[in-house]
Amino acid sequence: MKLARYTTILVAALLSALALSPAVAVAADWLQFRGSFGNGVAHDSQVPTEWDDERHIAWKAPLPGKGPASPIVVGENIVVTSSSGPQQEMLHVLCLDALTGEKRWERRFWATGRTLCHPTSANAAPTPASDGELIFAFFSSNDLVCLDLEGNLKWFRGLAYDYPKAGNDIGMASSPLVIGDTVVVQVENQGNSFAEGLDRETGLTKWHLDREPVSNWSSPMALRGASPEEDLVVLQSPDGVSTHDADTGEEFWKFDGECSSVPSLVCEQGVLYVPSQGMMALRPASEGGETDILWQASVAPGNASPLIFQDSLFVLNRGGVLTSSNAASGDVQWRLRLGGTFWASPVVAGSHLYFVNQEGKVFIVSTGGSEGEIVSEYELGETVLASPAVGDDALYIRSNGHLWKIAEPSAES
Amino acid sequence: MRGIFCCGVLAIVACATISTAAESQSVDSLLADIQAVGPLGEGHQTAISAWGKLAEMPGLTVPQVLAGMDGAGPLAQNWIRALAATVAEQAMDREGELPADELEAFVRNTEHAPRGRRLAFEYLTRQEPEKRDELLAGMLDDPSLELRRDAVQALVDHAEKLAEQDAQEEEVRKVYEKAFAAARDLDQIEQLAGKIKELGGEVDLPAHFGFVTDWMVIGPFDNTDREGFSKAYPPETEFNPDQEYAGKDGAVKWSPYESTDEHGLVNLNEHLVDEKQVVAYARAEWEIPDATEAEFRWGTVNATKVWLNGEPVAEHDVYHSGSNIDQYRSIVKLRPGKNVILVKVCQNEQTEPWTNRWEVQLRVCDELGTPVGQAP
Structure with a gap:
């Protein structure tokens, strides 16, 4: 029964991939880490490729604390988290007006779990997630806050209350995933290590999986089915990748193999592109079958997650070198040195790739030709660890101090 | 109808x-x-x-x-x-x-x-x-740590204004010293200690924090394959300062260790041996006149177990995953008179340069961070 259903879902995932492909989807929202589709791609958004301070910085809003967490875009709202205080114990959830950058509301909470982290990181490391109606803000201290779009609390869970040894003191960073009525968090560390699915309405635990007690910062992803009910949760850990039922957490498939603990895999048309011994493309096994490893290549991502766009795989290594490979074969197509250390994962807006290194230098790369080309560069002048967000023809980038909106001037201005 | x-x-x-x-x-x-x-x-x-x-x-x-x-x-x-x-x-x-x-x-x-x-x-x-x-102005000893922090910051601001107005250094220093005495947050304590020293004053950071600095230490015992964490070596059940025990590399014996570190760090690589896959124990006596609830707060990059008067307090089987003052906190009940603190510190097999540290620091304080008790 389980396998039969899984086979159906896999087939559905393949069939539905085209329908859900961001290449044809209209998605002004950017609802979670790496966007609503978890792939970092907003093909329909038109974002400036040459930035001018006067024309293209639509606004720059101050933030109350630090955070590698990316902003998310929910309609006219930009939601971002920060943390502050001597021990990073103050948790902030802010909602800004996408048009003006003005703060619509802010809610603060006290961390209930471990708040220690590396000085370059912050408690506000996981990117919040939304289903378009509710916001789920997660923190390194394993505090999970659910708010509506007006800032009204729905519920608050302190997962370290349930599992006091959850967390590490470098800082946790795995972002939550909203899938159907379930909010999935992956809390893998040397102490209490687990993944959990929580009910979006009540915050009650729907399922709990004990995980290997090993540090892991990668985020859960969704393998989309033909309908939302058939979406699967994909968990990447240092010892492999597995798929799970979103409602029950039941494991459907597992690939045993060494995987990276920082960059997260990307799902595209039923294929998982996994940071494993370099990069590996594999198709989860169907009923009775074996996992189909499509290819394996030595191109290893650094901290930034890989990205698939127009049949190419883009991987940024630790040295700041971007490699474009054929997504079907893994063959390298071209390499391009960007330079610097990157924590932010790249995004695609329109037909360009956007990268931001730790020093706040933005690289805009053309994907159109047979070779990669840096179209333009821009200095934000502040440390950036967060991946950009794309929404409604605008790019949003946050540093520890500010959030920028980059867009073409509106007709009114 | x-x-x-x-x-x-x-x-x-x-x-x-x-x-x-x-x-x-x-x-x-x-x-x-x-x-x-x-x-x-x-x-x-x-x-x-x-x-x-x-x-x-x-x-x-x-x-x-x-x-x-x-x-x-x-x-x-x-x-x-x-x-x-x-x-x-x-x-x-x-x-x-x-x-x-x-x-x-x-x-x-x-x-x-x-x-x-x-x-x-x-x-x-x-x-x-x-x-x-x-x-x-009236909140330097407030039960709210956050308000206390605000009050300390107000004094810092006041001292800085005095300094800008060319007040006597002693006058400025006294304001900083008043703020230091009230400060409980690490960043404020460090900042104020620096200011006081700059102005010719002295601070006793270990005493301010309540760090245990006088220890007896023994090791190394074996922690190959991390098995030493769960293995009860003799120091967990007895204390005899004159007794030799079978250690990982030969006979081992308790030896005194006085930490001179501002944050009470016990450096086991320095005192015992710079070796991987080893276990050490640090034992200290701590006195208090009346039975009191207090906190043990310790920091380490190594796996640790802590006991008070022979009773287990907490254990953390975590290696090289960050560290800071007050990394781990446990509420304990100190008995009147002498109390015995025992810490087991395990080093693992990792070979990266940043995994070489084998050390621990521990302080005894109340929920606000005010020291509780003292060495005999």
């Missing part, structure tokens, strides 16, 4: 009755529903309902909400904090201000929960900034 009309009237009456009943639920009982939230989502359904009712309750004031933090646990306090924010926004929209007198009375009443008072202070001083210095 008449029947339908009667049913309609009954339905309206029923709805009104239900509505009245809902409204008649007191603020206190609804706050109690929120206070009841616990681990694993316990009480969520009821608390969600109560939160919604309170958020829509006309005339509810911020101090009324903040009073709900009294006796509430950290989870419930967060629910109530969010409610206070919503109620404050509604009050500002409706009346343009918050009840300043009530907020001030709330801040001044130390019977209220420290976090609730700090929030009341925040709302009040946002509306009436001139109240800030007046209130903070």
Whole structure:
């Protein structure tokens, strides 16, 4: 029964991939880490490729604390988290007006779990997630806050209350995933290590999986089915990748193999592109079958997650070198040195790739030709660890101090 | 037709009755529903309902909400904090201000929960900034760590102004020393210690923190394949300073170790051996006149087990995953007179340069970070 259903879902995932492909989807929202589709791609958004301070910085809003967490875009709202205080114990959830950058509301909470982290990181490391109606803000201290779009609390869970040894003191960073009525968090560390699915309405635990007690910062992803009910949760850990039922957490498939603990895999048309011994493309096994490893290549991502766009795989290594490979074969197509250390994962807006290194230098790369080309560069002048967000023809980038909106001037201005 | 009309009237009456009943639920009982939230989502359904009712309750004031933090646990306090924010926004929209007198009375009443008072202070001083210095002047020893921090910062600001006005160094230093004595947050303590030293003063950081600095240390014992963490070597069951035991590399014996580090660090690589896959024990005696509840706070990149008077306190089987002062905290009950603290510190097999550290620091303090007890 389980396998039969899984086979159906896999087939559905393949069939539905085209329908859900961001290449044809209209998605002004950017609802979670790496966007609503978890792939970092907003093909329909038109974002400036040459930035001018006067024309293209639509606004720059101050933030109350630090955070590698990316902003998310929910309609006219930009939601971002920060943390502050001597021990990073103050948790902030802010909602800004996408048009003006003005703060619509802010809610603060006290961390209930471990708040220690590396000085370059912050408690506000996981990117919040939304289903378009509710916001789920997660923190390194394993505090999970659910708010509506007006800032009204729905519920608050302190997962370290349930599992006091959850967390590490470098800082946790795995972002939550909203899938159907379930909010999935992956809390893998040397102490209490687990993944959990929580009910979006009540915050009650729907399922709990004990995980290997090993540090892991990668985020859960969704393998989309033909309908939302058939979406699967994909968990990447240092010892492999597995798929799970979103409602029950039941494991459907597992690939045993060494995987990276920082960059997260990307799902595209039923294929998982996994940071494993370099990069590996594999198709989860169907009923009775074996996992189909499509290819394996030595191109290893650094901290930034890989990205698939127009049949190419883009991987940024630790040295700041971007490699474009054929997504079907893994063959390298071209390499391009960007330079610097990157924590932010790249995004695609329109037909360009956007990268931001730790020093706040933005690289805009053309994907159109047979070779990669840096179209333009821009200095934000502040440390950036967060991946950009794309929404409604605008790019949003946050540093520890500010959030920028980059867009073409509106007709009114 | 008449029947339908009667049913309609009954339905309206029923709805009104239900509505009245809902409204008649007191603020206190609804706050109690929120206070009841616990681990694993316990009480969520009821608390969600109560939160919604309170958020829509006309005339509810911020101090009324903040009073709900009294006796509430950290989870419930967060629910109530969010409610206070919503109620404050509604009050500002409706009346343009918050009840300043009530907020001030709330801040001044130390019977209220420290976090609730700090929030009341925040709302009040946002509306009436001139109240800030007046209130903070008396809060250097406030039970709210956050208000205490604000009061220390106010003194720092005052000292800096004095320095700008070319006041005598001694006068400035005395202000810093007063602030230092009250400071409990690591960053403020470090900052103030630096200022005092710059102005020719002295500080005793280990004493200020309450670090244990006088230890007896023994090791190395074997921790190959991390198996030593769960293996009970003789120091866990007996203390004989003259006895030799079989260690990993030969016979081992207790030896005194006095930490001269400002943060009480016990450097085991330096004192014992720079080796991987090893276990050491550090033992200290700690005195206090009366039975007291206190906190053990320790920091280490190594796996540790801690005992007090032979009873296990806590264990963390975690290696090289970050470290800081107060990384681990456990509440303990010290008995009158002599207490014995035992710490087991395990080093693993990792070979990266940043995994070489084999060390621990431990302090004994109250919940605010004020030292409790002393070495004999």
